[in-house]
Amino acid sequence: MRPFGVYVHVPFCASRCGYCDFNTYTATELGGGGAQAQYAETVAGEIRQARASFGADASIAQTVFFGGGTPTLLPAVDLVRILDVVRDTFGLAPDAEVTTEANPESVDPKSLQTLRNGGFNRISFGMQSARPHVLAVLDRQHTPGRAAEAVVLAHDAGFEHVNVDLIYGTPGESDDDWRASLDAAIATGVDHVSAYSLIVEDGTRLATRIGRGELSAPDDDVAADRYVAADDMLSKAGFRWYEVSNWARDDAARSRHNLLYWTNADWWGAGPGAHSHLDGVRWWNVKHPTTYAARLAAGESPAQGRETLSASERRMEDVMLALRLRDGVPLDLVGDQVNALRDEGLLTIEAGRAVLTLPGRLLADAVIRRLT
Secondary structure (H helix, E strand, C coil): CCCCCEEECCCCCCCCCCCCCHHHHHHHCCCCCCCCCHHHHHHHHHHHHHHHHHHHCCCCEEEEEEEEHHHHCCCHHHHHHHHHHHHHHHHHHHEEEEEEEECCHCCCCCHHHHHHHHCCCCEEEEEEEHHHHHHHHHCCCCCHHHHHHHHHHHHCCCCCCEEEEEEEEECCCCCCHHHHHHHHHHHCCCEEEEEEECCCCCCCCHHHHCCCCCCCCHHHHHHHHHHHHHHHHHCCCEEEEEEEEEEECCCCHHHHHHHHHHHCCCCEEECCCCCCCCCEEEEEEEHHHHHHHHHCCCCCCCEEEEEEEEEEHHHHHHHHHHHHHHECCEECCCHHHHHHHHHCCCEEEHHHHHHCCCHHCCCHHHHHHHHC
């Protein structure tokens, strides 16, 4: 059986960050069943519909991931209700990883304890930076110390694994700012850190500000230096990279749900705009919560489009995704450039697999193009 997980998209945010182009909404009342108050039952309807479509061939969920948006804007009891529906329909493996994303200001001891008692065992906080002026450019609402406080509360509630997300390359961020953010993340005692280079997406408030000359555009060379600093500091603190943007203290701390994506396994994505993948077939839901809710209320599928990958497309994706992992990609999947890339110091060959070096990680997209 192929590994199988469930993704639940919660599209609500208290405010929209200037760099974000995710499918999110700040209004609590969207009409037509798309409001936050009805969301738990609405998305539960899709999960039940999904299970029925499998017939007798459904796999038990090994991972469940609540992403957004800000899932913890919903009452914790609603998140537990949705998880209960996954458990009652698909079933959960005894050792299932159950994760929710959260903003530091959107949790408190009571909500975290409710989540933990309800079956959540992993939580990922959007820390982004430890510097107030960097958070301000990103339009983040929490204060610098709040992320560390939230991690303590999560540990106190009994969460087994805690991650913090960081962003580097924000306009106005200095090398010292970035090192301070890494120091702060490490000091929280989390067992997983994700660090992403800031991407300026068209149509975002950040892109508009840069276009007007209010802010400088991110610099690729600066981003590379920040990545090297992250790998150095996290490695010295006992973390080990296992995906280009992710470091974990040990194998148990790795995000098993994200590994489903990176290994081209199977998952069902529930919620507005959510994407799914089953054995080479991909589909995605309508994006607006009101349209999504209306389709489910009418007994219709919320899916908007689908595609079936060809054998060559699947091979290309297998290479692209696997090469980002510390485990690398089997040599029989890659092209004849592998030896040249090794000689250039961008790859190593380990146990019949091509693995990116640190310089290779900095040029991962270019390496992937040459191998495919």
